[in-house]
Amino acid sequence: xxxxxxxxxxxxxxxxxxxxxxxxxxxxxxxxxxxxxxxxxxxxxxxxxxxxxxxxxxxxxxxxxxxxxxxxxxxxxxxxxxxxxxxxxx
Amino acid sequence: xxxxxxxxxxxxxxxxxxxxxxxxxxxxxxxxxxxxxxxxxxxxxxxxxxxxxxxxxxxxxxxxxxxxxxxxxxxxxxxxxxxxxxxxxxxxxxxxxxxxxxxxxxxxxxxxxxxxxxxxxxxxxxxxxxxxxxxxxxxxxxxxxxxxxxxxxxxxxxxxxxxxxxxxxxxxxxxxxxxxxxxxxxxxxxxxxxxxxxxxxxxxxxxxxxxx
Numbered sequence: 001x002x003x004x005x006x007x008x009x010x011x012x013x014x015x016x017x018x019x020x021x022x023x024x025x026x027x028x029x030x031x032x033x034x035x036x037x038x039x040x041x042x043x044x045x046x047x048x049x050x051x052x053x054x055x056x057x058x059x060x061x062x063x064x065x066x067x068x069x070x071x072x073x074x075x076x077x078x079x080x081x082x083x084x085x086x087x088x089x090x
Numbered sequence: 091x092x093x094x095x096x097x098x099x100x101x102x103x104x105x106x107x108x109x110x111x112x113x114x115x116x117x118x119x120x121x122x123x124x125x126x127x128x129x130x131x132x133x134x135x136x137x138x139x140x141x142x143x144x145x146x147x148x149x150x151x152x153x154x155x156x157x158x159x160x161x162x163x164x165x166x167x168x169x170x171x172x173x174x175x176x177x178x179x180x181x182x183x184x185x186x187x188x189x190x191x192x193x194x195x196x197x198x199x200x201x202x203x204x205x206x207x208x209x210x211x212x213x214x215x216x217x218x219x220x221x222x223x224x225x226x227x228x229x230x231x232x233x234x235x236x237x238x239x240x241x242x243x244x245x246x247x248x249x250x251x252x253x254x255x256x257x258x259x260x261x262x263x264x265x266x267x268x269x270x271x272x273x274x275x276x277x278x279x280x281x282x283x284x285x286x287x288x289x290x291x292x293x294x295x296x297x298x299x300x301x302x
Contacts (some may be wrong), residue, residue, distance in 0.1 A: 054114040057243075063123045 008077065010082045011043075019043045026070070027076030034068040050082045057083060094125045102128065109135075 002011075008025035016023070021043050024031035039047050052061040060082070061075040072077070094102070099116045106113045106124055109131040114126055265272075 049119055052114045052117060052120055053160065054112070056112065056114075059112075059114075059123065062127075063120070067121060 004080075005077075008081050008084075011081055012088060013087055016043045016047065016085065020084060021046055024078050025081035026074035027068075028074075031068045031070050031074065040067075046078075047085070050086075052062055052078075055086060057084065094128060 005025055006022070011019070013027055016081055017043070020031060020032065021027055021035050021040055024043050024046060027035065027046075035041075035046065040049065048062065050060050053063060057076075057079045061072070062077045064075040064078060065071050065072070097105075099121075102121070102124055103113070103116055105128050109128065111124070111127050111131060113127075114120060115164060
């Protein structure tokens with residue numbers, strides 16, 4: 001039984017293309033806006049950041065919390081989402 | 091040190107490597123994160139120097155050592171033949187304590203140290219007492235073999251008498267009860283439970299006999 005949300009499953013199912021940052025699991029409207037302000041307006045930009053951090057889940061979670069003010073749950077969810085996407089498509 | 095912002099990228103990278111922090115390329119977006127990590131690492135590196143808790147554990151060791159030392163010094167003055175005694179004496183008396191105070195193990199140690207000062211001169215007498223009392227003791231089987239071995243080999247114990255004791259202290263610095271006693275208690279408990287279990291089984295089988 002997976003504990004992932006529908007959003008997570010949708011995101012991981014296909015290449016992200018130009019999906020907005022709010023398509024990421026754990027990133028809702030509020031967090032999405034904050035990220036866009038920082039210049040991360042697309043999911044692939046956030047992916048870029050994840051890759052820059054050498055796909056380290058902990059580092060990425062920390063970065064996301066610092067940048068967007070996300071809580072641990074959302075940050076971990078986003079991190080896990082990106083990791084699975086990378087496993088499938090990278 | 092506080093001017094992390096002003097350092098060049100290369101310096102930050104060097105610092106990250108120094109603290110063993112795994113990092114990726116240092117870019118505008120990743121830099122604040124790494125600066126933060128460095129700050130935390132630096133703060134952590136400073137803390138152990140000023141932390142009082144290591145002192146506390148050290149003090150506890152110190153305390154234990156002190157009790158042993160006060161225990162040993164009067165005995166050592168008795169004579170060279172008594173050199174093996176301190177180490178052995180501590181053990182036998184401890185097992186005596188074991189018999190008496192089954193549960194309050196934590197208390198046994200301080201009580202033990204108190205008694206030692208009292209029975210300072212009686213030690214030579216307590217030895218034969220203990221040897222006669224040995225068969226009386228059923229439980230600390232392992233402990234008896236240990237003490238018997240220590241009796242038969244006083245010299246190796248003597249040489250590192252202080253060292254062995256100290257070693258005991260340092261190795262069991264985290265334990266109030268020595269490990270072997272814990273194992274012993276566990277074995278006794280397991281045996282006891284097994285005994286009950288086997289008895290239960292026999293009780294169950296008897297009703298069948300009666301009915302048929």
